Amino acid sequence: MKIPPKGLSKEEIFQTLQGYKSTDLDWKSGRVFGYIYDPGKKVHDVINEAYTLYLSENGLDPLSFPSLLRLENEVVSMTANLLDCNSEVVGNFTSGGTESLILAVKTSRDYSRSLKPHIKAPEMVLPITAHASLFKAAHYLGIKTVVTPVHDDTFQADVAAMRAAVTDNTILLVGSAPSYAHGVVDPIADIAALAREKGLLCHVDACVGGIHLSYMRKLGHDVPDFDLNVPGVTSLSVDLHKYGYAAKGASIILYKNKDLRRFQFWACSRWTGYTVVNPAVTSSKSGGPMAAAWAVLRYMGDNGYQEIVAEVMRATQKLIAGIGGIDGLRVLGQPNMCMFALASTTEKINVYRLADKMKDKGWYLQPQFARDNSPANLHISLNRSTVPQAEALLKALEETVAEMKQEEADPETRQLQAELEKLALKFDEETFFKLAAMAGVTGVAPPEKMEKVNMLLEALPYDVSEFMLTEYLNNMMQPNAADEAS
Ligand SMILES: Cc1ncc(COP(=O)(O)O)c(C=O)c1O
Numbered sequence: 118m119k120i121p122p123k124g125l126s127k128e129e130i131f132q133t134l135q136g137y138k139s140t141d142l143d144w145k146s147g148r149v150f151g152y153i154y155d156p157g158k159k160v161h162d163v164i165n166e167a168y169t170l171y172l173s174e175n176g177l178d179p180l181s182f183p184s185l186l187r188l189e190n191e192v193v194s195m196t197a198n199l200l201d202c203n204s205e206v207v208g209n210f211t212s213g214g215t216e217s218l219i220l221a222v223k224t225s226r227d228y229s230r231s232l233k234p235h236i237k238a239p240e241m242v243l244p245i246t247a248h249a250s251l252f253k254a255a256h257y258l259g260i261k262t263v264v265t266p267v268h269d270d271t272f273q274a275d276v277a278a279m280r281a282a283v284t285d286n287t288i289l290l291v292g293s294a295p296s297y298a299h300g301v302v303d304p305i306a307d308i309a310a311l312a313r314e315k316g317l318l319c320h321v322d323a324c325v326g327g328i329h330l331s332y333m334r335k336l337g338h339d340v341p342d343f344d345l346n347v348p349g350v351t352s353l354s355v356d357l358h359k360y361g362y363a364a365k366g367a368s369i370i371l372y373k374n375k376d377l378r379r380f381q382f383w384a385c386s387r388w389t390g391y392t393v394v395n396p397a398v399t400s401s402k403s404g405g406p407m408a409a410a411w412a413v414l415r416y417m418g419d420n421g422y423q424e425i426v427a428e429v430m431r432a433t434q435k436l437i438a439g440i441g442g443i444d445g446l447r448v449l450g451q452p453n454m455c456m457f458a459l460a461s462t463t464e465k466i467n468v469y470r471l472a473d474k475m476k477d478k479g480w481y482l483q484p485q486f487a488r489d490n491s492p493a494n495l496h497i498s499l500n501r502s503t504v505p506q507a508e509a510l511l512k513a514l515e516e517t518v519a520e521m522k523q524e525e526a527d528p529e530t531r532q533l534q535a536e537l538e539k540l541a542l543k544f545d546e547e548t549f550f551k552l553a554a555m556a557g558v559t560g561v562a563p564p565e566k567m568e569k570v571n572m573l574l575e576a577l578p579y580d581v582s583e584f585m586l587t588e589y590l591n592n593m594m595q596p597n598a599a600d601e602a603s
Contacts, residue, residue: 118596150503151497154358155500156413164363168364175401196371202346203346207375215253216370219398241263242265242283247291265281271451273304274303274304290317295325299458301451319352320353328355332426333426336430351372353370354368356369361414365406367406383395428501429499437452445522446462456496458491460495468484471514482497484571540577561589
C-alpha cells in the first residue's frame with residue numbers, strides 16, 4: 118500500500134476501516150471471554166470524549182502540559198487510595214501491565230546495582246504462573262529468571278520452593294494477585310515475608326486484579342491480603358485498562374516510597390537536544406489514555422464499580438458451579454475473582470478441540486498450554502459485557518461437551534498425538550517440519566482450526582516453540598502481506 122496521491126474522503130476511510138474490523142473477534146456479542154473489558158456504551162462515550170480531548174497533548178514534558186502531571190498524580194492517587202496505600206506510596210501512569218512490570222524489574226535491578234554492587238548476575242524468583250511479561254522484562258533487562266513450581270490443586274506459588282531458589286544473586290521475588298492463567302492469588306504475605314527476611318524487593322503483579330479485588334474486598338468478599346500494606350511488599354502494578362474499564366494504554370506502578378521509585382526514572386542532559394527526564398519507558402505519549410482513565414474513575418465512582426463487581430461475581434460463581442457440574446470438565450484451583458481455567462477430566466474432551474468448536478458457535482475461550490502440574494485448559498475472564506451471556510455460555514459448553522462425547526476420535530489428531538509423544542526420544546529439523554505439516558502450519562495464514570497447532574506448540578521444547586512463534590510473526594508482519602492476502 119502507498120499513501121494515496123490524493124487524500125481520500127472521511128466516508129471512504131471509515132468504510133474501509135469498518136470493513137477491516139469485520140474479521141476481528143466480535144466482542145460486542147459479549148461472547149469473547151478475554152482481551153476486552155467493556156463497561157458498556159454510556160461509560161464508553163465518556164472515555165471516548167476524554168480521550169479525544171487529550172489526543173494530541175504530549176505527556177513528554179510535565180512543565181509544558183501541567184494538566185497531564187495533575188491528571189497523572191490524581192489517577193495514581195485514586196488508585197493508591199482504593200488500595201488503602203499510606204501517604205508514602207508513590208506511583209506513575211504507564212501504557213499497560215507490561216510497561217509497569219518492566220519498570221518494576223528495572224527499578225529492582227538499578228536499586229541493587231546501587232545498594233548491592235557485588236551482585237553481577239542478578240536473578241529474580243518467580244512462580245511459573247507469573248505473567249509472561251515478567252519474563253519479557255527480565256529478558257529485556259538482563260536478569261536471570263529462576264522459575265519455581267506452584268502447588269498441585271491450588272496453583273498457588275510454592276513459597277518453600279521460592280525460598281530454596283533464593284541465592285546470593287537474587288534481587289527480586291514476585292507474586293501475582295491473581296495469576297492470569299488460573300485467577301488465583303499467591304500467598305503474598307508469605308512471599309513478602311521471605312523477601313523481608315532475605316533483604317530482597319518484592320513485587321506484586323496485581324495488573325489484572327488490583328481494581329476488581331479491591332472492590333470485592335469492599336463488598337465483603339474474602340480476599341487474601343495482596344497490597345502494599347503487606348509487610349515486605351515493595352511495589353505493585355495495577356492496570357486500569359483491565360478491570361478499571363479504562364481505554365487501552367492505562368496502568369499504574371506503585372512503590373512503597375520515593376526512595377525506591379527513584380531507580381525507575383531516567384534523565385538525559387548529555388546530548389544536543391532538549392532535556393529528557395522520563396518517569397516511565399515511553400517519552401512522547403498521547404495524553405488520551407491518561408485523561409480517559411481519569412474520566413472513567415470519576416464517572417464510575419465506587420458505586421459504579423461495586424455494582425459491576427457484584428454482578429460479575431454473581432455470574433462467575435454460577436458459571437464456575439455450572440462447569441463443575443458438567444461431566445468431563447473441571448475448574449482448576451479455587452479462583453479468587455472473575456477469571457479461571459477449565460480443564461478436561463476425560464480423554465474424550467481435548468480442550469483445544471473444544472475451543473475450536475466453541476469458536477464455530479461464536480464463543481471465544483482462550484487456550485492455555487499444559488505446563489508442569491497445570492494441565493491443558495481454556496481460560497475464561499468475565500467482565501461487565503459478558504455477564505448477560507454467562508448462562509448461554511454454560512449451555513453451549515454443556516452441549517458441546519455432550520457432542521464431543523459422542524464423536525469418534527479424529528484419526529489425524531490421534532496420529533499427531535502419537536508423534537508428539539515420541540518427541541522426547543527424537544527431535545530434529547525433519548521431525549519439526551513433519552509435525553508442523555501434520556498440524557496444518559504451512560504458509561502465513563493461520564489454520565482455520567487451532568487444535569493441532571496448540572497441541573504442537575504445547576509439546577515442543579520451549580525454545581523451539583518460541584523460535585517458531587517468532588519466525589511465524591516475522592513472516593506474517595510484512596508490509597506487503599495485506600496486498601498478497603487481498
Ligand atoms: C497478571 C497480569 N500481569 C500482566 C499482564 C500484562 O498486561 P498488558 O497486556 O496490559 O501489558 C496481564 C495481562 O493480562 C496480566 O493478567
